[in-house]
Amino acid sequence: MKVIKFGGSSLATGAQLAKVVKIVQADATRQVVVVSAPGKRSKTDVKVTDLLGQLADQVLAGKNPEALIETILARYTEIQQHFALTDDVVARLRQHLQRLAKATYPGVDYLRSAFMAQGEHMNAQLVAAVMAHLGMNARFVSPKELGITLTGKPGAALVDEESYGRLAQFVLQPGEIIVVPGFYAYDEAGNILTFARGGSDITGSILAKGLAADLYENFTDVSWVYAADPGIVDHPRAINTLTYREMRELAYAGFSVFNDEALIPVIEAGIRVNIKNTNQPDAPGTIIAPTKNVQHHHHITGVAAKKGFTALYLHHYLINQEVGFTLKLLQILAKYGVSYEHMPSGIDDLTIIIDENQLTPQIKDQIAAEVRAQIHPDELEWLPDFAIVMVVGEGLYARPDLVARIMVALADAGIEPSVINQGASKIGLMLTVPTAKAAAAVSAIYALSCHKQEAAATK
Template identity: 65%
Template structure:
């Protein structure tokens, strides 16, 4: 049995949904279909989720909700008309949005979570209706029906461990396909809560583990995960296989094909993931699997750059001798509800790498003031043009001169890293570089990886001939 998840671009129009339905029905093992909200139809278009955010704004502000409601519904009308589905379902969806606007919510955050989830909820309803209209044995099944519950913040929810046992007990009817909305579930009080990022990916991963499927297929608009962003390097190398660890490192650092949090449930269950293209379903795609099942022929699997960080640099003599210095610093961050990503340090220096999304101007000023008052560093600087370059590969540690070669490649490109850090897992090297040089740094390391890949391939061929 397989879980099949489709992203927003795969469901943006009637013709795209038709492709998705054909993919699901082409394989009898594809029994669980997870859908996102309709995405952009073309460049400059607006995602349904963004329109729902505008609708939530109107509800909070007490302004007229009809214009944006009709704009949202028009997306579903176009899809329904393409398949000749009776418009009764659109009337039901219109009443549903009206009911949502009239409800009371515990907090504004819960209100926004509830509205943001409706793109997936309404799309799953419509997709199930379309499939039934085509005499396909399909039905809508919501997260509550499956027994999925969540904890945490309304827009940063975490699935509860006991959800998996309830999913496993769910009865699938013979030869039926269930259509499940991604991105959200309900907390113990019955309130809608959404996953923080990559929401539908997370739902698909949860269901893959709960149903203990053989494969989780994640359909998007690319045929593979690539070694670098195709917007930076034209026609980059496609990655045939990735380990779980490599995918998490690369996704965390900027790869947008699969979310780093989404893969955790399948890691826990040891289930493989296949990233595939809705527009080219016969393409092999990229498999993500346990390390023991992956045999790489290259030491650098992928290179990614993430500009969503700032650096907080502190200099004070004898930091290394001051017991509790780091604890005191982290207590200040905790006061402002800010976490750090990395903390490279020396005997007199320490840098905190922080996600920009956590820092408002007020928080930044408050952290700065508290550190100066309570820690009194000799120097404090914020680096707002900071980018993290992540070089990932299961074979990194096996090549003694690889870091040296990376540094030479960057030097040849005129790039001087401001931070160097190799992860404890030894499958990643993290470099801090100026944000404006991030793309150049990616290109330099990618070119090195291609050269190195060719050398390794040639050496392997020579070894085979000797054997």
């Protein structure tokens, strides 16, 4: 049995959904279909999820939401009409949204989470109705019926591990197709919670693990995972196979094809993932698999850049001999709900790389004041406007001179990394560069990876 997930671009219109139907019909083992909300139909279009966010804002402001409800439902009406669906699913969806707008919630975050989840919820109902209309043995199944429960906060939910035991007991009938909404589930109190990002990917991965799938197929709008962003590098090479940890590193650093968090359940279960293209379903796509099943032909599998980082730099003599120095610093960050990405250090210096989305000018001032009061650094400075560049490859450790060659390639491009960090696994090299030079850094390293001496098969 396969779990198969479709992204928003694959479900944006009736014509796109028709492709999805054919893909499901082409393989009888594709029995679990996870759907996103309808995505953009063009570059200037608005995603249904974003429209639902606007709807939540209107409800919170006490405005009449009817006009925006009709705008949202127009997306589903187009799909319903494309298939000449006799069952008026959209009429039921209208009543559902109207009830949602009048309901009460534990707080503002819960209200927003409930509204943001409706794109997937309504789309799963419509997709199931379309498939049944076309003679397929398909039905809508909610996360609650599957036994999935979440913990945590709205917009940052985590799966309750007990969900996997309940999923294992779910009976999937022979020849049956279930359509499941991605992105959300319920907590023990019955409130809707959503995942932080890439939520439908996470749902698909949870189902693949819980239902013991043979393969998790993730359909999107690209045929492969590429070794570099095609928006930066012209015609980068496609990656046929890569390891779980390579994909996690690359996804973290900005590969938008797959969310790094979404891999965790399938990694735990050892289930392979196949990234495929809804518009070119016969292309083999990229397989993500355990390390033992992957044979590389390049020492550098991929290079990616992620923007939007700030560094907190501290200088204090003999940091390495002061017991509890780092603990005190991390406790201050935790007080303000700030996590860190990397923390390279020396005997007198320490740099903490932080996602700047967690910071405001006020929080930065408060953190700096507490650090000065409690830790007494000789120097403290916020260094803004960094990008993280990740060079990833299971074969990095096979060429002892490769890091040096990367540094030379960057120097030739006039780029000086401010932080260089390679973990003990040696499959990932992290560099920080000025945001304005991130694309040039990716291009320079990718060009190096294409050199003949770097493209030899890893022994």
